[in-house]
Amino acid sequence: MPPTLLPTTTAALLSWGLQSTLLLGAGWLLYRYALRQERFFDFNRRFLLGLPWVAMLIPPLLSATEPGTWLSSWLPESAPGGSGLLNGGLLPAITVRELSGGPLAGPLPWLLGLYGAGVALLLLRLAGQLLHLHRSTRHLPREDRPGYVLVRTGGRRPISSFGRLVFWDETAPLTAAEARAVLAHELAHVRGHHTYERLLLEVARALLWPVPFAHLLPPALAQIHEFLADAAAIQATAGTPAGRNETAPAAYPTLLARLALGQFQPDLPLAHSFTQSFTLTRIRMLTTSAPLRRWKRWLPLPLSACLLLTLVACEKELDNSVPPPPPPALISAASTVEAAQHQPGDPYNYVEQMPEYAGGQEQLLADIGKLVKYPPAAAAAKVEGRAFVKFVVSADGIIQAAELQKGAGEDKPSVSKALAQQLDEASLNAVRNLPGKWTPGRQNGKPVPVYYTIPITFSVK
Known part of the structure; x- marks a missing residue:
């Protein structure tokens, strides 16, 4: 854009x-x-x-x-010291909106017309x-x-x-x-x-x-x-x-x-x-x-x-899409419990040093937001829903085992299964095709695989 x-x-x-x-x-x-x-x-x-x-x-x-806008790339990045990803391997939700009737549907064209006149x-x-x-x-x-x-x-x-x-x-x-x-x-x-x-x-x-x-x-x-x-x-x-x-x-x-x-x-x-x-x-x-x-x-x-x-405070209050990172103490406590219960060979949910996406959490959410495309048939039928995609960041920093943890139509029996499946596929494809590289997570100084889950919401306006 x-x-x-x-x-x-x-x-x-x-x-x-x-x-x-x-x-x-x-x-x-x-x-x-x-x-x-x-x-x-x-x-x-x-x-x-x-x-x-x-x-x-x-x-x-x-x-x-x-975050995610063109001017934000000119601003200094936040201070290092943490990936900014939420504890528990759950990323903030991404909302994909489709304007019904075209990009200028609703009152916007009338307001723009009145203003222009x-x-x-x-x-x-x-x-x-x-x-x-x-x-x-x-x-x-x-x-x-x-x-x-x-x-x-x-x-x-x-x-x-x-x-x-x-x-x-x-x-x-x-x-x-x-x-x-x-x-x-x-x-x-x-x-x-x-x-x-x-x-x-x-x-x-x-x-x-x-x-x-x-x-x-x-x-x-x-x-x-x-x-x-x-x-x-x-x-x-x-x-x-x-x-x-x-x-x-x-x-x-x-x-x-x-x-x-x-x-x-x-x-x-x-x-x-x-x-x-x-x-x-x-x-x-x-x-x-x-x-x-x-x-x-x-x-x-x-x-x-x-x-x-x-104005800045109002902007931050209205934009809750990227919450602040959890305190390091909580991640440390969770990783300690995880280490005690972890089975060899299984991915971790919490580790001492969580994986980091190139550019940080904001860049990760921005990349996923660009890759997710609202399926035209689902948008035309005004099908909405939320899909949860679970994946593993391997010890080599590669996304593996991306799968659907919960489909967009599971809580909506009236929604067409074929259209809901299109939303699920769009979510999976976006995660699988992420262009950025990952720095793997570490436990006891060693790189280990870590689970992540991201909710992707489809909304028609």
Whole structure:
């Protein structure tokens, strides 16, 4: 199976949605109540830009690190010192599932269709806004300038910016110093690549549209962009002789309020508009004198650690397919009893050093899971059951005497014997064709044969 981070079952899709909601919701609440009022704008900008992608990618990455998945092969192996196989020679059960009606049966295709329709709708809306912006401004006169393009609107559009374009309303009642301040504001958007950041966040919003917190991020990022541009405008004009008089920090909020009250609402939702962008909030941020509480920038670290630990704990709680190895003391006690009762020539059930499969228990279960194929006829008839396959790991590390200890249909008299036999044969073939090598078990330092039994469950969903 090729590596993928996409959910392939209904449970995986719903789990991804719930975990993404938890991560994004926690991040948004942290920003809303701890970071939003602070004036480290560049940190807040990066936080909002990275938050949706973290919420989107962390859940599938955690799922991909589960035993038997492609990403788990890149992770360090567990510490040596034990095979990890269960005492008594009984391996954990392996479940082979067949989705009735095909790989996308049940509610999964409907959920994927609904999700895809929402993503497509939001992306089409974004494309429509870009097309409207292009059509409404393509005939306006343009002038190439260093680092940007000045587009003269003649009063048909307010002062705003998009990408490298600065839309300039030459009819606006601005003095020369005020015009320099407003232009510096828009150039801060251009040089900071704010348009591309907004577009990137809109794409993330489309991909996370079922998560309600995703729709709160674009307005918050646009607000931070305005804060950054305001700070750049004041800094750019404060050093000029005219700027010290007419656009000093105290006069800039007055200019902002005057232009906001005198202009109309722009019909360009993706453009950065000087006159209609969170005016009261911007004025309050410009006039505040509260000290910077830089320690708050470290708050995402403990929050992230707590959330990751919670998600990992939930993943382990839900995945009980590979239980932990038994304590060495129990194996030692069992092997002592076994040695006292053992008949010469018979395989052992317990030994001092149990056999080890190449790669450990997780690799053994993964290999068997790949080899077991649900018989098509049994899957079509929705025949389920559990087969117990018993085998011996010889003193040479070779699987011998693989046999059916209990058939899949023994507890189900109503099940067709022929179909149940197909499940049994599939289980036996998987064990007999294991590709890995075994390190034989040892008793008193000598290699000895050891019994193992593995239950294989067939389930139709």
